[in-house]
Amino acid sequence: MDVIERIVLSDVRTIARVLRDIDDEIPSARDILRELYPHTGKAHVIGFTGPPGVGKSALVDQITINYRNAGKTIGILAVDPTSPFTGGAILGDRIRMQRHFLDPGVFIRSLATRGHLGGLSKFTIDMVSVLDASGKDVIIIETVGVGQDEVEIVNNAHTTILVTIPGMGDDIQTIKAGIMEIGDIFVVNKAERLGSYQTVRELNNLIQLGAARRGPDDWEPQVLETVAVKSRGIKELYEVIEKHRSHLLGTHSEKWRQILEKRARIQLMNILKDQALSAIIERIEASGDSVDQMVQKIVDRESDPYTIVQQIIDRQLK
């Protein structure tokens, strides 16, 4: 049986190995991704985003239990841009691992930013493709909600859930800025804390402010309170997520396709940027020129990067 078949049959070891190959930028991973492509596009991709400490991991853990009880398989990618230096795993993840360790219907993987040339989002999208091809019904991407990479990652999800906690003034500001644009569901976790009601009200007010910009067929963002560590409000969250999925797939199924188009476009551009750069650099070095020499010329102010790039493009592109 070849790699592709093993992934499609959801073989855990093969999936783990291919994800590692993607992370390590092993060239053969690209061929695998190409062959896997026809098997992708079916999973419901859910993004959980929010600042550190709001309990995203606990929420994802709880939602996973709900999906498992409904007989669905899950892939989880936890993206941690706060450890860009080592590629180390998230501690919390290891704890979560334990609970689902023996369940073949759950696949969990942590991803740390490692200064990849192509950006974190490219790698995450590739990994989503692998999990998608492996037949996972639901793929959850968990990110700390800051930075452009995370915005791009969130752009890839069908359903985006913004998580906050009571009284997080600044983060409400952050959410405020983005509320119209990316949040489908807002979760106030740790809702047993003081001020939860107020945070919910603020969020609802913000959603109302955006009402004028929504058409009759548009989804109205929902606000929910949860206490993830006590499993409170999780079933309701699960139901709202499913409602959003039905909304995308139901009478408005063009929305599901729009998300797939957006994802395909980002993926195409990311791969093109990456591959074009590699191909151009290869051609530069093959022609006897050297990037190092170009860098020296720039540092010595004999030329500038804009002029050099223009020369490269004139020479290398047809």
Added chain:
Amino acid sequence: MDVIERIVLSDVRTIARVLRDIDDEIPSARDILRELYPHTGKAHVIGFTGPPGVGKSALVDQITINYRNAGKTIGILAVDPTSPFTGGAILGDRIRMQRHFLDPGVFIRSLATRGHLGGLSKFTIDMVSVLDASGKDVIIIETVGVGQDEVEIVNNAHTTILVTIPGMGDDIQTIKAGIMEIGDIFVVNKAERLGSYQTVRELNNLIQLGAARRGPDDWEPQVLETVAVKSRGIKELYEVIEKHRSHLLGTHSEKWRQILEKRARIQLMNILKDQALSAIIERIEASGDSVDQMVQKIVDRESDPYTIVQQIIDRQLK
């Protein structure tokens, strides 16, 4: 007088306009950057990075006063990736602005992540170039220390300062991971708080752990305590920053050049990636093909992005 001359003579309005043009991706900004390039490379670029709430703005504000007293001119770029959605300015910045508002020797600008195609770092580097060409002696880049963009931004600085506060367990973890690699100076701000001594000791221990990897000519990272809002420890911080600058420029001046080389390389690659992508897309559309059709083919699984990118490269590159 043309734009270039006005920038070199440090005309505030012209600088502001060109920075805005860069931010808005106005094509003419590229020509200006090219012409400014020979005037760049002189400023001391300092990066301040750390999680939200540690008091980076207050520190930058205080250090600015020290540089002004020493007769040096300052440019400050405050990068806020936590508001990726609106491009709105940081509130704290407006407060800072007031203090230095009438001082022509200080130029402050906030930058929000706006989902730029080329990444935030490209824009920041371009803006550093403008301030550099305008003759600013010192350019401070202030970022929230998460995400790949910020790592790239920090890579552009001569001197990198990581800011934390007492008892920030998780963030010490983050710093721990990066300590050997990027921090030249570590600041424990809000040092009047409980646990400051312990945080300093932890940081010093980590620096000692990295001692084996440092050569005799390498800079040994320094740890300082500050209380920025009370101006405590600021003079000491200023002196250590200057000591680091002397280290880079002094008997080890190849280090200053290495940083310039690193910056030139990143800049060259960023511009190349960007321009190559635009040029390729232009050629695709000019040849009667369409990116939209390619996206549709991907969504319909008639093809995959890897195969399409390979076809594009084969067709468009010489």
